[in-house]
Amino acid sequence: MNQARDQFETHVNQARDHFDQANERIKQRTGRDLILAIVIGVAIGGALVASLLFVKWLFLVFALAAGLLGTYELSRALRGGGRRIDVVPQLIAAASVLLAAASGGFWLSWVLLIVGVAFVTVWRMVAQMIAKDGRTYGAVLGDILVGAFVQVYVPFLTSLAIVLLNRDEGEWWVLSFIAIAVAADTCAYAAGLAFGKHPMAPRISPKKTWEGFAGAVAGALGLGVLLAIFLLHLTWWGGLILGASILLSATLGDLGESMLKRDLGIKDMSSWLPGHGGILDRLDSILPSTVPALALSFLLAPWIGS
Incomplete structure (x- = not known):
């Protein structure tokens, strides 16, 4: 039992060391x-x-x-x-x-x-x-x-x-557009770390890559379809429209704030959220997405349940 416990502790320590090393590499690459x-x-x-x-x-x-x-x-x-x-x-x-x-x-x-x-x-x-x-x-x-x-x-x-x-059922629309914006951001981050090689906008945000954007496309469109069918009671093509619209607004918002921060000579808007930066560093893709989300809640309403 003592030998098994020692082996288990050794494996745990090794796994912790590997995780710390991976986290340090990510921190060096992204600053987070x-x-x-x-x-x-x-x-x-x-x-x-x-x-x-x-x-x-x-x-x-x-x-x-x-x-x-x-x-x-x-x-x-x-x-x-x-x-x-x-x-x-x-x-x-x-x-x-x-x-x-x-x-x-x-x-x-x-x-x-x-x-x-x-x-x-x-x-x-x-x-x-x-x-x-x-x-x-x-x-x-x-x-x-x-x-x-x-x-x-x-x-x-x-x-x-x-x-x-x-609006009627508005909480589901708010939940959906925020979830899609976050999914696009998260998938872009993960795909960029794993496969990113080709810069997307090097003068604005050097760490964003086309591989990361491809991950954002997959995440936004896939989640858009799922949320449209099971949460908003829209058609699948309505989900594609919602996902593509939020993807576009979220990407432009992210790049826009990156350009603003570069112009101001700062990395983050503030340090209020450790590991994230400031409030606006988390809302940069969400705030512009309110426009297509609200517009589509009106435009797609006739097709709800169709």
């Missing part, structure tokens, strides 16, 4: 702690799924928190890059847009988006006039445009997920 990233990702994903399945209103808490924290995170990152972004007005405008969507007002969230953009624009112009620091007209105009971008990118896109949630 794989174990920590998996633990945090599973915890957040489990809480998100539980909110959609059992306590629908709890997802609103997640969305509001993500929208406000993402707005704060992006504003801080842009300020670090030299842009004059007023954080407090951005958060006030973001909260207005998100709360309007939570109240069930799709058009109200549009109106408050316009009001919010006007609010942060006027605030920036007044603050600049008070400062009188000789900042050029072009730089001020750039600050205003970037401030408007913050409102559209984070709070407004987040509000679309809330609007989708408020």
Whole structure:
């Protein structure tokens, strides 16, 4: 028995050493702690799924928190890059847009988006006039445009997920589009690590490869069909449309944020989520996917159950 126990402990230690070495190689290649990233990702994903399945209103808490924290995170990152972004007005405008969507007002969230953009624009112009620091007209105009971008990118896109949630069977649509976006990201990561050789966009994100994108295509389309048939009661071709649309928006969102971070000279938006980076580093593929998800929930509704 002692000999068997010693052999078992030896095998366990060897397996642990192999796993640590593999994790270290992955960390050196990607800059991420794989174990920590998996633990945090599973915890957040489990809480998100539980909110959609059992306590629908709890997802609103997640969305509001993500929208406000993402707005704060992006504003801080842009300020670090030299842009004059007023954080407090951005958060006030973001909260207005998100709360309007939570109240069930799709058009109200549009109106408050316009009001919010006007609010942060006027605030920036007044603050600049008070400062009188000789900042050029072009730089001020750039600050205003970037401030408007913050409102559209984070709070407004987040509000679309809330609007989708408020539709009939909306929780299943939210769960589906998030699952497809995450599957595309995960499959791209795994395929890229295993087979990646040909860079996809080396000037924007050197670690993304065409092999990884092929994995994302397989994951998004396959899961799209399964979710369409068994969860959304759509036809298989409806699942292909959903999967392809989310794949496209998720990929563009991922590349877009990579380009933004490269322009700002940062690796992650923040370090709030160990192993992942910041809130927006996890939402970069999900936020743009709210647009096709909401549109398809209307367009594919006549074929539900067909």
